[in-house]
Amino acid sequence: MAKATFSIGGVHPHDSKISRECAIEQLPLAPTVYISVAQHIGAPSVPCVAVGDKVKVGQVIAEPGGFVGAFIHSSVSGTVKSIAPRADLAGRASIHIEIAVEGDEWLESIDRSDTLVTAIPDDAKAIVDKIRLGGVVGLGGATFPTHVKLSPPPGSKCERVIINGCECEPYLTSDFRTLLEKGEQVVVGAALLQKAMGGVPCTIAIEENKPEAIAHIREVIGKLGYKDMDVMVMKMMYPQGGEKQLIDAVMHRQVGSGALPISVGAVVQNVATALAVYDAVQKGKPIIDNSVTVTGECFPKQANLLVRVGTPLQYIIDYLGGIPADAAKIISGGPMMGRAVANLQAATVKGTGALLFLTEKQTRRAPETNCIRCGCCADACPMGLEPFLLNKLSKAADWEACEANAAQDCIECGCCLYSCPAHIPLLDNIRVGKGFALNAIRARAAAAKAAAEAAKAAEAAKAASPVSSSEAEKSKK
């Protein structure tokens, strides 16, 4: 039977899932954690603890800074030592709450038992609220606050929930292990998401290279008996787990430029997020930890570790035996979409899914040559863009033309770069053009909003002014 896949572009990198047999293992607690208040898309959270405060595991330590924001909870028990700027793994500074670990005392409201809670609450709004209170964000990389995604704007309606179990990036295996080891919880999480969206059908999409996970999740769905939930086997193709690509593959619908998945009736959440939803709603456990794949051919001990949020990267690496002598680069995430780690003192965030060690040979780029106009990059682009053109426009700093040619739609998947026989750093250059295009779009939207608000305020002032009202009356006479 043909496997489902998206309709344009895509590439076939080797999957390199060398850590697939590594069961998820609890990482011992670090002596100190550093929890960033800017670890999701949207406004940074606002600390609500002070230096010297004692905190427990699961306690709120920062509150949402806006509608698109998230609660942040302490991942450990101990004493708040500082609230100060600290560099993240890319070297950018953001406020971190430093907590010295003392014991491991959890809030009593968190159910730490192994009992599987399968009953789905009737109240959809209450489910979404528990997700909000649990600080749940998309753990597939985007870290968009989940409760916002589950609150469709007026006029939009969800028709299907898609659970993204593709894990199409090479090397990553934490979602695969989660499906195998926490499959029941993921399926209950999917049922909660179904309920939150009004009882719509749910598809759990898993790539064909994970047959054990496909069989296990099918068995769990059968055992738990949730209605309108199925597993769809996806073709091994990168970027199968891209949100727009997955919607295309599952629902045969295209999300337009700048539009959200809900515009075509879809809500997509990844496997780790479904687990976090289960934890938040059924067990009262906010996001305080996440599974991190630590891998790479040069890394002596492959692992999938359950890591408390805010754990320093150096601590994780030391636990596994230190940096191998032949490692030249560490990537946070996979080789296609991950970002280079610039700072080993940085701490994990909710969205940290992997640390990948690469050798100098694996990272070496072949010398760039001239474009031979082969079109491979355009054939590979899953967004239907023309990477060779965007590259040229971006290098020429022609930002208007970048926007006109939809640089803002680039999902930074790296398929163009992977396909280019001339070894042109297409993604690096297109990313710059995309940034300028998005800035221009946001600036226009902000200006339009400000103008509309000013016009509304002027209108209100006019209506409220007695002078202008009486003058208006006179002029009518």
Ligand code: SF4
């Ligand atoms: S990185 Fe952007 S331009 Fe390149 S293939 Fe992916 S979506 Fe297309």
Ligand code: SF4
């Ligand atoms: S793949 Fe490389 S060489 Fe081929 S058209 Fe694109 S930029 Fe040019």
